[in-house]
Amino acid sequence: MTLLSDDDTGPVCAPAAPADEPERTILLPRISTDPVDELVERVRPRLGRAVDALQVAAALEADGHTDRTAQVEYGYRDVFTLATEVFQRMGPPLPEPDEAAVAVVTGGRWAGLRPVLHGPLYLLPSAAFPAVLMAVGRPGLVLGMVLAGTVGWIWSGVAAYLAYRLLGHGRPRAASRVLRWAALTGLLLGVVLGVAVLPLGGLPLAVMMVLQVSYQLASTLLIFYRREAWLAAAMIPAVLFGTAYLLVGGAAQRWAVLAAAGSVLAALAIALWAARPTGDAEEPTPPTGLRAQTPALLGIAGYGLCAAALLFHAQAPYLLTRLDIVAAAVPLLLSMGYVEWRTGRFWPDMVALSRRARRPGEFVAGVWRTIGREFTACLAVPALLGAALLAGLAQVGLLSAAGAVMTAAHVALAGAYYLAFLLAGRGRYGWLCLSMAVVIALHIGVGALLGVAPLLGQGGSALADTSLYLGSVVLLQALFALGLLPVIGQIRHYR
Known part of the structure; x- marks a missing residue:
């Protein structure tokens, strides 16, 4: 008996046929040496018949395949090109996904408008600032506000992250305990900060710092519970x-200060009540302990510190002297809720896109089109608010070129924060912190070289300083976009 392989590579030795049996030719199945075929067989048990090439790309990325491995090991340009080839070799896809299911995943186009209201909430305490300023006085006021704002920013961000993680693991009572503990310890931190600045501003400044931290934590709790x-x-x-x-x-100052203090304390009391544990059901054991969350918590704390420094280092020198420059932050604060809302829509929009797209290139192009559209919208909203602000300042004779440039810088910051939220959603806190540290250093360093760094005690032109800040924010946008390139188009994040 003669055995041949079906690729005609030559005879294969086999035992001789018995003399009384006629010789037969048997074709052996071809053994493929194509590594892509081997890859198809490895992923087939997990994927079955994939819906499209994007589902294959998600599986490949989850297995650790990168563009480099696609090039070196398989000879394809990138993971998406390799996934397209694997998908074609796996056979015909399943029928089209149910459109009703897509609608359930994505929700209504205008679902979740609640975050848009957050912007005005961030500004509510500023109504009492003039009266508080007169009561506290100028010595130490800027330092106290910056310290309290930074600590409150970091503490509330870390607490919110932990609470959302616990809620995602089905542990609402544990999330409640974390938030209440954060609020009470945050209040204690405010007291410690207040004691530290007593030599600079006395008791009024210390009380103001405690109330400032309290409001940030109260707003975090009430926003978490949608109150x-x-x-x-x-x-x-x-x-x-x-x-x-x-x-x-005149006489209204005392009442304004008392009303501000009473309102903040009332908000904190309501927040603690809203975060009270409810129900007695036993909660599941978390898959990982608190220690496993340490890297993420450090990343969030670092991000909060750098974000506060980015905003405060440019505003602090003008806080008590230039109303037009300080007011430039108002359009940004008012529009931050809108930026949060659009960021929250990004993930479901990408899930819907991953179901519509049939080619990897189509998906990636759609991701960046969405980012470009939303980035533009996140610039347009504060730009409109900024135009209204500048018109109002011009009406009362307070408009200056430096104020207009600073307003433009804060409009640009809204777009930067949109990209920052996307990066944070991918856990790229290291890139976030590095990018912000670089632009802060450039703003201060170049300003020092030009003699226009007010944070270092230099006088110079406010217009030159604010122009440098605008340039640093535009650079920050570019750095954030660069940080998104390796991760934002990976289909596995949306499947």
Whole structure:
């Protein structure tokens, strides 16, 4: 008997056939040496018949395949090209996905508008600032506000991250304990900071710092539990009496300060009540302990520190002297809720896109089109608010070129924060912190060389300083976009 392989590579030795049996020719199945065929067989048990090449790409990326391995090991340009070839060799796809299921995943186009309201909530305490300024006085005020704002920013960010992680693991009672503990310890941190600045500003400054940290933590808790209306209601007295002080001054100052303090304490009390543990059901054991979250928590704390430094280092030198430059932050703060909302829509939009797209290149192009569209929208909203602000400043004779440039810088910051939220969603805290540290150093360093770094005690031109800040924010946008390149188009994040 003669055995031949079906690729005609030559005879294969086999035992001789018995003499009484006629000789037969048997074709052996071809043994493929194509590594892509081997890859197909490895992923087939897990994928079955994939819906499209994007599903294959997600599996390959999850297995650790990169563009480099696609080039070196398989000879394809990138993972998406390799996935397309694997998909074609796996056979016909399943029928089209159910459109109703897609609608369930993505939700309505205007779902979740609640975050848009967060911007005005961030600004509510500013109504009482003029009265508080007169009560506290100037010595140490800037340092106290920056310290309290930075600590509150970091502490509330870390607490919110932990609470959302616990809630995602089905542990609402544990999330409640974390938030209440964070609020109480944050209050204690505010007291410690206040004691530290007593030699600079006395008791009024210390009390202001405690209240500032308290408001940031109260707003974090109430936003977590979707009780924004309660927060707004608690702050109504502070807004009313603060506005009255602006209109009549004099005797209204004391009442405005008391109303501000009472409103913040009321908001904190309501937040602690909203975060009270409910239910007695036993909660599941978390898959990982708190120690496993340490890298992420350090990343979030670092991000909060750098974000606060990015905003405060440019504003602090003008806080008590240039109303037009300080007011430039108002459009950014008002629009931050809109930026949060659009960021929250990104993931479901990409899930829907991954179901519509049939080619990897189509998906990647769609991702970047979406980012470009949303980035533009996140610039347009604060730009409109900024135009209204500049018109108002011009009406009262306070508009300056430096104020206009600083307003443009804060409009650009809204776009940068949109990209930052996307990076944070991919856990790229190291890149976030490095990028912000670089642009802060450039703004201060170049300003020092030109003699226009007010943070270092240099005078010079405010217009030159704010122009440098605008340039640094534009550079930050480019760095954030560069940080998104390796991760944002990976289909596995959306499948």
